[in-house]
Amino acid sequence: MSAKLQADIKEICSRHGNDATRMMDIVREAQLKLGCVPGEAMELIAAATGTKRVEVESVVTFYAFLSKKPKGRMVVRVCNDIVDRLQGFDEVAAAFKKELGVGFGETTADGLFSLEQTPCIGMCDQAPAALINDEVVTSLSPDAVKKLVADLKKNPDPKTLAHRYGDGANASELVHSMVNNNIRQKGEVIFAEMAPGAALKKAVAMTPAEVIREVKTARLRGRGGAGFPTGMKWEFTRKAAGEKRYVLCNADEGEPGTFKDRVLLTECPDLLLEGMAVAGYAIGAQLGIIYLRAEYAYLRRYLESVIEKRKAANLLGKSILGKAGFDFDVRIQMGAGAYVCGEETALISSCEGLRGDPKNRPPFPAEKGFMAAPTSVNNVETLCAAARVMERGAGWFAGIGSQGSPGTKLLSVSGDCKRPGVYEVPFGTTMADFLKLCGAEDAAAVQVGGPSGQMIGSADFGRKVCYDDLATGGSVIVFNPKRDVIEVARAFNEFFCEESCGYCTPCRSGNQLLRERLEKIAAGKGEPSDLDYLTGLCRTMKVASRCGLGQTAGNPVASTIKNFRAAYEKKLKPAADGLQPAFDLAAAVSTASEIAGRPSVHAD
């Protein structure tokens, strides 16, 4: 064991107080320093933090951005989500392979580059995109890939890549990213101006119970997808027994096609932090944590600077706005590449330095969440909306949107539309109106709410975006009539296969089984009975899975079968003579035929 390794690990661990609950930070930094977290490092980390090597290994092997085996100095992660695939992923991937001379999962001989694929990195409106370490490169083409690989070979520092910066704060010194916001429509709840502290001032003039009542009166519901009433969540958290309380901001948007939180973090960090402080005041928390997905690491320094500014302005820290006893601080917890951590209890596990496994419920986070203390986990957009509710009042807020769904919703739109980007629309907007707005009049299918949502056809375009009808966390992916919905379902299934935590049987195994049968159908070997088989499998996954990810993982398949049955039926034919169409004798004997040097006597 080298002395340098020992010193490096010791330094990293001690900087995090040798605290096993800060394992995510420790292993992330070890990965950064060493290019991987090898067994020796796990041993040292375990010794320093008073845990076991296998516990460290369990964390390292859970997250896609961590590895036991050495990675190149620059890790290229090409986004392979469905929108990127429709817009040139294959060509871009081929260009990376050609320029780097390696395939996916490989590292160049000089140790400079590793090439990988990654699910949605939140750049669907500027696809194809990739991450190179923390840097985001967007709107890629084979030519762009050629140039950027040449640049990186000359100067192996991805930070120097962006030659033009994106709009808004993307161009600011601490971000310096080529990412664009593409805000297409601003509404009055989220994208309106607010002077820092305006909502907090109103809040501290009330009692915490009054703040909660205001949010309840506004009937604000969670914007992440599940739609739980925010005021009620805060009330449960406030009333639960415990000495400490926490506000956790879920900035782990990983649902393919969702990127509205990225834009909020870029353009509205003050509004978000305002909302977190209001939540902290309402529930009696002293600490807030922003769980920032690893793909958005490029925003970290910028967000930290906003936190610092707000501390300086007494909008965070001790006795906020002079209110004695109102102490509230915020820190950022980085993720490490795991979609499931957007599930609130998995997010808590990750914040505690564990694998991102969801927890058993009950107890619910409001009762026993982060570090077993009462915790309110809220989406970025929810917290922004909560700040606005405080500023403008519940009555004003409730006047916007539709009956059961007050306020506005951010929709991130991508796919086959003329104007991809982020739209703030009042709840109650019909899908047809919205498709006109974003330039997608010829849409044949729309995935609402990402893979875990539903795929709807034109028969449903009259439906409204709201909690009681087309509920969505914000992802809208448009497909034109030329797209193959079965291929879309397959891409989403592949995503869930990758991202299932593997904890419970129906999700871990069910997704693999869906994949097998979809492959069979795509290969033209499907039978009519396969649709009942798939529908039954989706039903078992929905009823029996342990968390929301698993419960919704069958949705892309179930909803395309329901709404696009004809597309499936076109590919199905009854099996002949009681044979299994999926069994392919020629393929099954091909290896043996090659070894024996003669053809099969039985295969056609």
Next chain:
Amino acid sequence: MAKPKVATASLAGCFGCHMSVLDIDDRILKLVELVEFNKSPINDIKKFTDRCAVGLIEGGCCNEENVRVLQDFRKNCDVLISVGECAIMGGIPAMRNTIPLKECLDEAYLNGPTVYNPAKKIPADKEIPLLLNRVYACHEVVKMDYHLPGCPPPADTIWEALVALLTGKPLKLSYELIKYD
């Protein structure tokens, strides 16, 4: 009225399931009253001479010949039954399913510690059926109507199944008769 016909085959199996058929003891006399055996190793009839009511399949498919035989059974039998673990899930032969075929053959004929093979050749005579890339359960190759688990299924299981099918009663195995070993 002609007696219903029964055919049997052992694919990638050990004949243990066929032994279990014989294990029905003196009931075999009653069985012969009930049915007539067509293609089967029991009477050594090699080819189907008539359509059969029931086909009993022992063993999974490990080579191309197994596949052909099984498909032939599917064509010639009204009801086809997987008998025993090998037919149902591949059984012992399927232990190779997690290992690439080439590696299996290399180990068996070239690299194994007890191999004597001066020619350093993997047997490839055209009389030897080509192996499949893995061992397949029967129901992965053709539609199977029933599965009788066990290694081998107890004689009582086979008896009850045959009697039920031949007398047109529903096939429902009791707890004691569903065993995988």
Next chain:
Amino acid sequence: MSATFTFTIDGKEIKGQPGQTIMEAAEAAGVYIPRLCYSKDLRPHGSCRVCTCMVNGRPQAACTQPAAEGMVVENNTDELQAIRRDLVEMLFVEGNHFCPFCEKSGNCELQAMAYRLGITAPKFPYLWPDRSVDASHPEVFIDRNRCILCGRCVNASKDADGKNVFQFVGRGEHKRVAVNAEANLADTDLKGTDRAVAVCPVGAILVKHKGYATPVGRRSYDQKPIGSEIESKRK
């Protein structure tokens, strides 16, 4: 202790004690709810999902869901039994389960659950994953082909043995049980007498040199279905 309460399972009235899960209250009343990962005296893991019941119309795992006054629980319904069959079949096809020669056969809870549910062959295709065997330890071996990721060894090693020999690594279909060493079980402080070894419901963690000790016919589940020991207590 505060007062007991009543709720129903499949229409039958059950008395519950405060703090009891549905599983515990049902078991005390002689009602068997099928389960695989759950083991008395261990923290409920909630991973196999076989104990999924409808609780006031919503699916919940009986092993983790607290019982409460007036709850209406559905357990033995056609739909739930069909889902349980799916789950058990999933566990069979996503591993490599060779019952005919497994030392645990006849005493295996996975196999017994399949018997109880009347499974003769899975409707799902066999996935044949590549899984490893660790026979390095003098007293105990791990055969990951048979592992159903129930977490009993992980929790027992941590909570009962105080050792943390086992933990899960990887995720999704790549999730597996790892040991607290670079590679081998032999390099851990596991003992054959550890609780973590005894709790394995399948043949994935077994004590060596003890296989096939009980004759066929006299093993745990040869004659009576798993759960009948609980059902026999029913008044």
